[in-house]
Amino acid sequence: xxxxxxxYYVPWRPFVMQNSFLTLFPSLPIIRTTLIxxxxxxxxxxxxxxxxxxxxLMHSRTMGYRVVxxxxxxxxxxxxxxxxxxxxxxxxxxxxxxxxxxxxxxRENTVLWSGLPPEKIYVIPNAVDTAMFKPAVVQPSRSxxxxxxxxxxxxxxxxxxxxxxxxxxxxLHPNVRFIVGGDGPKRVWLEEMREKHSLQDRVExxxxxxxxxxRSVLISGHIFLNSSxxxxxxxxxxxxxxxxxxxxxxxxxxxxxxxPDDMIILAEPDPGDTVLAIERAISMLPxxxxxxxxxxxxxxxxxxxxxxxxxxxxxxxxxxxNQNLLVxxxxxxxxxxx
Amino acid sequence: xxxxxxxDSPQVRPRWRKVAYxxxxxxxxxNHTDESFLEGMxxxxxxxRRDMLxxxxxxxxxSEYLCIVALVVLVWTYTLESTIDENRLLxxxxxxLVLGFLILLFTQEKISLSILVHHYFLNISFxxxxxxxxxxxxxxxxxxxxxxxxxxxxxxxxxxxxxxHDYSESTVNAPGALKNPALTSCISVNASVVASVFIASRxxxxxxxxxxxxxxxxxFLFGPLVTYCIKKYSFRxxxxxxxxxxxxxxxxxxxxxxLLFVLLLSLLVFVNVVCPYWLIRIQEYxxxxxxxxxEAKLCFAITD
Numbered sequence: 001x002x003x004x005x006x007x008y009y010v011p012w013r014p015f016v017m018q019n020s021f022l023t024l025f026p027s028l029p030i031i032r033t034t035l036i037x038x039x040x041x042x043x044x045x046x047x048x049x050x051x052x053x054x055x056x057l058m059h060s061r062t063m064g065y066r067v068v069x070x071x072x073x074x075x076x077x078x079x080x081x082x083x084x085x086x087x088x089x090x091x092x093x094x095x096x097x098x099x100x101x102x103x104x105x106x107r108e109n110t111v112l113w114s115g116l117p118p119e120k121i122y123v124i125p126n127a128v129d130t131a132m133f134k135p136a137v138v139q140p141s142r143s144x145x146x147x148x149x150x151x152x153x154x155x156x157x158x159x160x161x162x163x164x165x166x167x168x169x170x171x172l173h174p175n176v177r178f179i180v181g182g183d184g185p186k187r188v189w190l191e192e193m194r195e196k197h198s199l200q201d202r203v204e205x206x207x208x209x210x211x212x213x214x215r216s217v218l219i220s221g222h223i224f225l226n227s228s229x230x231x232x233x234x235x236x237x238x239x240x241x242x243x244x245x246x247x248x249x250x251x252x253x254x255x256x257x258x259x260p261d262d263m264i265i266l267a268e269p270d271p272g273d274t275v276l277a278i279e280r281a282i283s284m285l286p287x288x289x290x291x292x293x294x295x296x297x298x299x300x301x302x303x304x305x306x307x308x309x310x311x312x313x314x315x316x317x318x319x320x321x322n323q324n325l326l327v328x329x330x331x332x333x334x335x336x337x338x
Numbered sequence: 339x340x341x342x343x344x345x346d347s348p349q350v351r352p353r354w355r356k357v358a359y360x361x362x363x364x365x366x367x368x369n370h371t372d373e374s375f376l377e378g379m380x381x382x383x384x385x386x387r388r389d390m391l392x393x394x395x396x397x398x399x400x401s402e403y404l405c406i407v408a409l410v411v412l413v414w415t416y417t418l419e420s421t422i423d424e425n426r427l428l429x430x431x432x433x434x435l436v437l438g439f440l441i442l443l444f445t446q447e448k449i450s451l452s453i454l455v456h457h458y459f460l461n462i463s464f465x466x467x468x469x470x471x472x473x474x475x476x477x478x479x480x481x482x483x484x485x486x487x488x489x490x491x492x493x494x495x496x497x498x499x500x501x502x503h504d505y506s507e508s509t510v511n512a513p514g515a516l517k518n519p520a521l522t523s524c525i526s527v528n529a530s531v532v533a534s535v536f537i538a539s540r541x542x543x544x545x546x547x548x549x550x551x552x553x554x555x556x557x558f559l560f561g562p563l564v565t566y567c568i569k570k571y572s573f574r575x576x577x578x579x580x581x582x583x584x585x586x587x588x589x590x591x592x593x594x595x596x597l598l599f600v601l602l603l604s605l606l607v608f609v610n611v612v613c614p615y616w617l618i619r620i621q622e623y624x625x626x627x628x629x630x631x632x633e634a635k636l637c638f639a640i641t642d
Contacts, residue, residue: 074631108376109631117377122368124360139513160636168545230633233358252634257358300359309362 008034010052020051020286022064027055035065042190044068048085049077054092061328066317069093070100070124074109074232074253086113087335094331097317100124100310102233103254109275111234115335124309127301127306128238135244136219145176145282148221148245150209151228153184157204158227158250163189164271165227167197169278176282177202181209181217197338218243225283229269231255242297244290255307260300263293350578379629388621393614400505401606402565402580407600410557412590414537417550429547434556435462438564445571466552473548474483480539482596488536499558502526505565531557543581 001007010019010030018287026174035043043060043245044200045053048071057067069092076082077290093114101107101119107121140146147169153159163186166178183263185204194203209217218224224240226249233254237247251266258264267277351365354372362368413430417423422430439458480488504523534554538547565581584606590600 074633076632077627078632103358105378107377108629111376112379112627123358124368156633160638164638179371191630229633229636230484230630250634253631254358257356260357260361270637300361302356302361305361309368312368 016197084280090335097320105254106232127303133242148223150181153186159186161227163193170266181206278333390541424545445567477547493531495529499529
């Protein structure tokens with residue numbers, strides 16, 4: 001592949017919603033062969049919900065490799081699923097050399113549930129490919145304001161909030177149109193809302209939008225609406241800002257830290273407040289220049305910068321002393337006790 | 339204006355900002371821990387401070403319901419042994435009904451006699467007629483099943499009923515209130531009704547079956563409403579009623595069997611004394627963390 005990137009395929013069959021089943025030791029031969037054949041020095045795992053990540057990190061530590069873990073999500077502390085996930089992650093992270101989080105809020109969250117000292121966790125945000133997400137050469141006319149929503153239509157991404165907000169906004173502003181891209185279990189509710197309020201000509205449902213076509217959907221709009229209930233870092237917002245759209249989002253998780261205040265308008269996850277925020281965005285729209293926004297995004301987010309910062313983390317990892325078995329086992333036992 | 343400031347002072351590095359954009363902040367590492375670290379964390383925000391006496395008084399309603407169920411099982415046992423015959427049982431039924439109506443009339447100030455007649459009386463007479471008509475079906479329902487299975491099933495169903503019963507009485511309300519009952523309270527009501535049907539099917543005659551079904555369903559379906567009305571009217575009345583109920587139950591169970599008396603007594607002591615003390619002891623270890631990383635809660639009802 002390009003740039004000397006090699007991809008190894010592990011033939012586990014996914015069984016529900018693209019998840020594959022947990023295998024503790026059957027993945028050891030594959031991982032061991034790959035690590036030895038490619039003469040790996042650092043193993044970097046991503047995403048806490050991936051069983052392959054946990055197993056790879058565990059086996060790599062058994063074989064003595066240095067390990068870095070990047071966390072892309074936020075976890076609560078109150079429901080049964082979160083408690084279970086936190087416990088699993090505590091074990092994996094008991095032994096990791098360094099950890100990376102994608103936003104300062106995510107870093108606080110990780111420190112709390114993993115018990116790692118804050119110095120071991122670095123904040124390296126994601127970036128956006130600004131070369132691909134360019135604003136349109138000819139701007140869509142501002143006589144009719146188009147609000148774009150592209151997300152998975154599930155509870156976590158605030159689809160219920162959308163169902164409440166869209167009719168109110170359409171009623172208050174007759175010149176506003178919505179484009180909703182994405183699919184999911186809550187799509188039925190959105191269609192129902194469309195029928196109930198007769199908004200078929202003002203709300204367009206696109207279904208699943210392949211990633212290559214996201215830009216063409218984005219540049220047909222003026223405002224991007226993100227209604228998620230929890231986000232560690234929202235790349236969709238970056239893509240929208242890079243295409244020159246003004247963003248309206250719920251104030252959750254790491255979203256307030258992602259964009260400067262003049263490019264994003266935050267609202268509480270409440271229908272009334274979200275409608276007010278959309279009205280503020282509509283009034284701010286004449287002052288917004290998509291090309292200026294795009295150039296600013298080029299300065300603010302850059303994948304080369306992310307790569308440089310990640311390299312610094314790798315250098316620090318290599319300098320970490322290799323701890324002996326007793327110290328590592330004691331850290332695991334501490335997790336069992338507490 | 340600030341020329342001398344610019345020439346004298348060394349380069350003051352800008353303050354660290356809690357933001358993700360702009361690349362690496364100059365002068366700061368990516369793992370820099372500011373004083374504002376974890377300042378959004380709130381600990382034990384929703385924890386209720388509990389008082390021992392109040393918890394013990396609240397647990398009285400649980401033991402009251404346990405005694406009611408114990409009395410029902412007592413009546414079942416006596417009926418199955420033919421100690422109580424069907425006429426006596428019918429008298430018990432009628433007196434319970436009248437007593438329940440009187441308590442409702444007494445404790446609900448807003449309710450007038452006409453509403454009582456229209457709403458409750460009519461419904462209950464339809465209910466009784468339906469039960470009388472269906473009694474022959476219940477009598478022959480479990481003829482092919484052995485008695486041991488019936489006793490075992492009944493005991494398990496009653497245990498399930500007690501476990502899943504809604505002791506907070508959130509679903510019991512005066513007529514007109516709209517509340518969706520939780521799944522567990524529906525399961526517990528069903529378990530108690532099925533247990534009553536099993537016991538009723540072991541009895542010899544149709545009148546027996548009708549009387550015992552009426553008795554069991556009266557207690558299981560209307561009992562919570564009556565106790566809720568008493569509790570709402572006056573807490574003292576509720577306490578007196580519960581304590582007298584406990585004394586009556588314990589004396590009847592003592593007359594039946596000594597071991598059961600000891601079991602019931604220890605259960606009541608456990609529920610009323612040991613559990614509140616235990617709850618307050620382990621509350622000290624409660625550690626609840628809330629902060630900006632929590633998933634937002636939607637404040638409107640989601641029709642799902």
